[in-house]
Amino acid sequence: MDRKEIVNRSRRKRRSMTIVAAVALILAPLVWAQRTQLKPGWNMFSPQQDVEMGQQVSRDAEKQVPMLNNSRVDKYLNNLGRTLASHAPGERYPYQYKCVNDRAINAFALPGGFIYINRGVIEAADNEAQLAGVMAHETAHVALRHGTNQASKAYVAQVPLAILGGVLGSNNSMGAMLAQLGADFATNSLLLKYSRTAESQADEMGTQILYDSSYAPHAMAQFFQKIQAEDGSGRPVEFFSNHPNPDNRIERVDQEIELLGGSPRGSKTDSREFQDIKRYVMSLPAPPAKGGTQLAGNTGSGTSGLRILGASYGAQDRFIDVRQRLESRVQNDRLHLQVTNSSMGGDPISEPKSLLLRYEWAGRTYDVVVPEKQWITIPTEQQQTGSTASSDTRPGWPSDRVRPFENSVLRIEHPDNWQAYGQGDVAATITPDKGLVDDGRGNQALAYGVIVNIYEPQTDSNYQKQLQPEGYGQSSGLFMEETTNRLIEELRRSNPGMRIIRSPENIRVDGQRALSTDLSNDSPLGGRETNWLVTVPHAEGLLFFVFVAPDSEFQSYNHTFRVMLDSVRFRR
Ligand SMILES: [Zn+2]
Numbered sequence: 001m002d003r004k005e006i007v008n009r010s011r012r013k014r015r016s017m018t019i020v021a022a023v024a025l026i027l028a029p030l031v032w033a034q035r036t037q038l039k040p041g042w043n044m045f046s047p048q049q050d051v052e053m054g055q056q057v058s059r060d061a062e063k064q065v066p067m068l069n070n071s072r073v074d075k076y077l078n079n080l081g082r083t084l085a086s087h088a089p090g091e092r093y094p095y096q097y098k099c100v101n102d103r104a105i106n107a108f109a110l111p112g113g114f115i116y117i118n119r120g121v122i123e124a125a126d127n128e129a130q131l132a133g134v135m136a137h138e139t140a141h142v143a144l145r146h147g148t149n150q151a152s153k154a155y156v157a158q159v160p161l162a163i164l165g166g167v168l169g170s171n172n173s174m175g176a177m178l179a180q181l182g183a184d185f186a187t188n189s190l191l192l193k194y195s196r197t198a199e200s201q202a203d204e205m206g207t208q209i210l211y212d213s214s215y216a217p218h219a220m221a222q223f224f225q226k227i228q229a230e231d232g233s234g235r236p237v238e239f240f241s242n243h244p245n246p247d248n249r250i251e252r253v254d255q256e257i258e259l260l261g262g263s264p265r266g267s268k269t270d271s272r273e274f275q276d277i278k279r280y281v282m283s284l285p286a287p288p289a290k291g292g293t294q295l296a297g298n299t300g301s302g303t304s305g306l307r308i309l310g311a312s313y314g315a316q317d318r319f320i321d322v323r324q325r326l327e328s329r330v331q332n333d334r335l336h337l338q339v340t341n342s343s344m345g346g347d348p349i350s351e352p353k354s355l356l357l358r359y360e361w362a363g364r365t366y367d368v369v370v371p372e373k374q375w376i377t378i379p380t381e382q383q384q385t386g387s388t389a390s391s392d393t394r395p396g397w398p399s400d401r402v403r404p405f406e407n408s409v410l411r412i413e414h415p416d417n418w419q420a421y422g423q424g425d426v427a428a429t430i431t432p433d434k435g436l437v438d439d440g441r442g443n444q445a446l447a448y449g450v451i452v453n454i455y456e457p458q459t460d461s462n463y464q465k466q467l468q469p470e471g472y473g474q475s476s477g478l479f480m481e482e483t484t485n486r487l488i489e490e491l492r493r494s495n496p497g498m499r500i501i502r503s504p505e506n507i508r509v510d511g512q513r514a515l516s517t518d519l520s521n522d523s524p525l526g527g528r529e530t531n532w533l534v535t536v537p538h539a540e541g542l543l544f545f546v547f548v549a550p551d552s553e554f555q556s557y558n559h560t561f562r563v564m565l566d567s568v569r570f571r572r
Contacts, residue, residue: 034259036204040090040145044152045111046422047091048354048369050145054112055356055367057191061110066288068101068119076277077117077135080128084136085113085317087212088143088205092316094356095142097135101287105227106238108192109138111147120235122281125223128274129267133210133220137243140205146198147191196246203249207256216267217260221253306333306379307360313339314348322355335359336377339370394553395432395448398560402567405430409543410452413567415560418449426540427453430564437524445524446548448557450564455487456541483542484515484535491533497522498531509536510570523550530554532561536570 045053068074074097081097088095093113100106103120110116115138117131125131141147194202203220211217227237228245246252257263311326312319322344329337339355341347355370361379370376398415405412405420407428414420420430429436431449484504492498502518514536523529532547532554545565549557 034261035208036256036259038089038140038144038201038205040143041149042152043145043148044427045145045148047093047112047145050091050142050148051093051112051356052367052369053148053151053191054110054114055358055369057110058114059358059367061114061116062098065116066101068099068284070099070284073099073119073122073277073281076273080132081115081135081139082317083213084132084139084209087209088139090143090145093142094312094314094319095139095317099281103287104236104238106242107134107138108242109141109147110191111142111145111151113139113142115139115142118238119281119284119287122278124227124235125274125278126226127219127270129210129215129219129269130223130226131274132213132215133206133223134239136209136213136215137202137206137220139209140202141194141198144198144201144205146194146202149198150190150194192242194243196244199243200246200249200252202243203246203253204256207253208260211257211260211264211267214264214266214268216269217257217263218253219269221250225250305361306330306335308335309358309360311355311357313344313346313353313355315351315353316349318349319356320344320346320348326357334377334379336375338375339372341372395434398432398557402563404567409454409538409571411567411569411571412452412564414450414564426543427451447523447525447529448549448553450548450561451546452544454538454541454543455483455490455535480513480515480535480537480542483537484517484533487535487542487544488517488519488533491519495521497528501530504535507534509534509565510568512536512570520551525550527551534565 077097077099081095085093085095095113095115097115097117099122100116100118102118103123104118105120105124106118107121108116115135117135117138121134122131125134206220207217210220224239224245227239308323308327308330311321311323313322314320325345326335329335329343337343339353341353344353344355347353353372355372355376356367357370357376357378358367359378360366366378368376368378396417399417401416402413403416405414405422405428407422408425412428412430414430415432418430418432418435420428422428429446429449429451431446435446435448437445437447481504488498488500498519498521500517501520504515504517507514507516514534517533517535519531519533521529521531528551529548530551532545534545534547536543545568547557547561547564549561
C-alpha cells in the first residue's frame with residue numbers, strides 16, 4: 001500500500017467517524033462499535049450478476065415449488081421484508097419475499113434478494129418476531145452473498161482460468177454458466193446448501209437485522225430451537241437440510257445480542273396483522289400433494305407471440321412495477337424503446353437505474369437487465385429467427401467518443417458504444433454489441449473486445465513474493481516473463497488452438513513495464529483470431545489484458561485497442 005492510499009483511507013475513516021459521532025448524539029443507546037462485523041467473502045460475480053442469477057434461478061424455482069400466489073400473504077411478507085431489508089448492510093438488492101404453498105417448515109434465498117418462505121413457517125411461528133427472524137436470516141444470506149460465494153468457489157475449482165471461452169460478462173451467458181456449475185434450481189446443491197460457517201454468519205447478521213428493526217432479537221434463535229424440538233403439529237422440518245445447524249447456535253446468538261447491548265426494552269414481538277395472516281393462511285386449502293407435477297400455468301408449446309411476464313425499474317431497494325406500461329408499448333409482438341425515466345413513467349431513485357424484465361417469446365422465457373439510457377429490442381433478432389447465426393455478425397464501428405470504466409485496480413477508457421461488464425473487483429470484459437457470440441456449445445465467447453483479469457500463479461509463495469511491481473527487485477523482469485509464459489500455458493489448456501505468433505516484447509503501460517505477446521487462436525465465429533496479450537506485474541499476481549478480434553479485422557481494431565491501452569491508469 002503506498003502513501004496516497006494510506007492518506008485516502010485515513011481520510012475516509014475520519015469522515016465516517018464524524019458521521020458515527022453525529023448519529024451517536026442523536027441515538028445514544030445504539031451500540032454499533034461492538035457488533036460482529038460481517039462482510040461477504042470472495043466473489044467472482046458482481047452484485048448485479050447476483051441479481052441476474054437470482055432472477056434466472058427463481059424462474060426455475062417458481063416452476064418447481066408450488067407457489068401460494070396469494071397477493072394478501074405476499075404483500076404482508078414484503079412489507080415485513082422491506083423493513084428488515086432496509087437494515088441489511090451492503091449492496092441494496094431488490095429484495096422480494098414470496099410465500100410457497102408447502103406446510104413443511106422451510107425457507108430459502110436466492111442470490112440478489114429472491115426469498116421464499118413456506119406457509120409452514122407462518123403457521124408454525126408463535127409471533128411476528130419469529131417469522132421476522134427466519135426472514136432476517138434469509139436476508140442475511142443474500143446480503144452476505146453466500147450463494148454466489150459458493151458458486152465462485154465451485155467455478156474456480158472447475159475452470160482454472162475463467163477467461164477466454166468467455167462465460168464471464170454478458171447477461172445471456174449466465175444460463176450457460178449456471179448449467180456448467182450445475183447450479184440450476186433442480187440440481188441445486190450449490191446456491192442453497194450453506195456451510196456451517198455461513199449459517200453462523202447468517203444467524204449473527206440476522207440477529208443484528210432483527211435488533212435494528214426493533215424486533216425481539218432472541219426470536220430467531222427461539223424459532224430454530226422450537227422447530228428443532230419438533231413443533232408437534234406434524235409439519236415436517238426441512239429447514240435444516242439446507243441450513244445446517246451450526247455448533248452452539250443459541251449461545252452464539254446470545255453472545256451477539258450481548259454485543260448489541262442486550263435485548264432492548266419495548267422491542268416488538270407480535271402484531272395483530274401477523275395473527276390475522278396466520279389465521280388466514282391456516283384457513284387456505286391444503287397445498288397440493290408433493291411429488292406430482294406442479295407446473296402451474298404450463299406454458300403450452302404452441303404459444304407464440306410476445307408476453308411481458310414482469311418488469312420493474314429502479315435501483316437498490318426502490319423499484320416501480322412497469323409491466324403494464326411495457327405491455328402497452330408492445331406492437332406487432334415487438335417492444336422497442338429506450339429505457340429512460342419518461343418511458344418508464346417515473347424516477348424512483350436518483351441513481352443509475354436498470355430495467356429488470358422477464359418475457360416470453362415462442363414458448364420460452366427470457367430475463368434481461370437493461371441499464372438506463374439503453375435501447376431495448378425484444379424479441380431479439382436471434383430469438384425471432386430462432387437461430388444463433390445472425391445475418392450480420394459484425395459489430396458496428398467503434399465510436400471515437402470514449403467513456404471510462406473503473407474498478408479496484410485500474411481505469412480504462414473504451415469506445416462509448418462498447419459495453420463494460422465488471423466481474424468482482426478486478427475482472428472485466430469490454431465488448432461492442434455483437435462482440436459476444438455463442439460458441440455453439442452454449443457458452444458466450446468473446447469474438448471482439450478485451451478481457452481484463454489477474455492471473456495468480458498457483459505455486460510456492462517464494463515465487464509469488466518475487467513477482468512484484470518494478471522497483472522491488474532486479475529480477476522482476478525475469479519473473480514477469482516466466483509468469484507470462486505460465487499464463488499462456490494456462491490459456492492454451494482451455495484454448496487448444498492457441499499459438500504464439502510473436503514472443504513477448506517489452507512495452508510500457510501507464511509508465512510501468514509490461515510485456516506484449518501476440519497469439520493466434522480459433523475464433524468462435526469460425527476462422528482464426530488474433531489475441532493481443534499484455535501482461536503487467538501487480539501486487540496480487542499478473543494483471544493481463546487480452547484484446548480480441550478476428551484475424552481479418554484485427555488491423556482495423558488495432559488503433560482502438562492501442563488507444564484503450566494508452567488510457568489505462570493503475571490505482572496506486
Ligand atoms: Zn441459513
